[in-house]
Amino acid sequence: MPIEILQTHKLLASCEQALAERYAVHKLHEAPDRDALIADLAQRVRGIAGGNVDAALMDRLPKLEIIANFGVGYDSIDTRAARARDIRVTNTPNVLNDAMAEITMGLMIALARRIPQADQFVRQGKWLSGSFPLQSELNGKTVGILGLGRIGKEIAGRCQAMRMRVIYHGRHRQELEPFVYYSSLVDMARDSDWLVLVAPGGRSTEKIVSRQVLEALGPAGRVVNMGRGSLVDEAAMVEMLISGKLGGAALDVFENEPQVPEALFGLDNVVLSPHQGSATHQTRQQMGALVVKNLEAHFAREPLPSAVV
Known part of the structure; x- marks a missing residue:
């Protein structure tokens, strides 16, 4: 008999x-009665x-052995x-690092050069009446990265290619990294022109970017x-963007x-x-x-390619 697994979403x-x-x-997400499906499969499902x-x-699901998550x-x-x-x-780590780093840089450039607004400026015929206002560059600016993991390192490398100075904050100093480490997120924010957030969610990081950090x-x-x-005090961020106490924001995720x-x-x-960080054909295929591969390895009693637990 084939191994039975439960798919929790599309x-x-x-x-x-x-x-x-x-x-x-x-497919749990397609079941007309989810409780009934779970009850029927309770003694047979070995993977999710x-x-x-x-x-x-x-x-x-007392027979459950593995949960293979789609996403880092x-x-x-x-x-x-x-x-x-x-x-x-x-x-599914690593396979999405490049896609995440690329869109991060894209959003930063879009915000610095106001590319969405410039596009509308041309489409609406406003260029005929005068030039688009001067904007800012990434070159020469300091970027503070919250979460210097796999994705954070890819972003850091691309920021360096844009001639930015890179600093970072995390739970621990990474001795082999060449960037300046800040034990205080508030202090790092105070010394940054850009604050890039790539830390994971969860209780330990909820609203870690507080009003105090945004004020800094x-x-x-x-x-x-x-x-x-969940990383940001969203209400405080919106209020400060409206009042001008915060210069700008490029957001791929929301509370x-x-x-x-x-x-x-x-604004x-x-x-x-729309939370499209890893949303490219090649990256999603690899994810x-x-x-x-993780499910296959588990049921073959082989080492898991990307175990979390």
């Missing part, structure tokens, strides 16, 4: 096809493909509960959030996405993106393939 078509070729897949897995769902962030999975139940958890960044500073909306604060829509000092 995945890339190529990933779903690969899963279907190897396993008996039950996807996220959004809490302790209660784990308890309803796994804050939608209760890893503490998984560890207590001896359930393995994997994610100041009216000339700009924040770029590529991590999770209650896809709900975005309407107050941001009318000229923001660039908004889906890694989900499948």
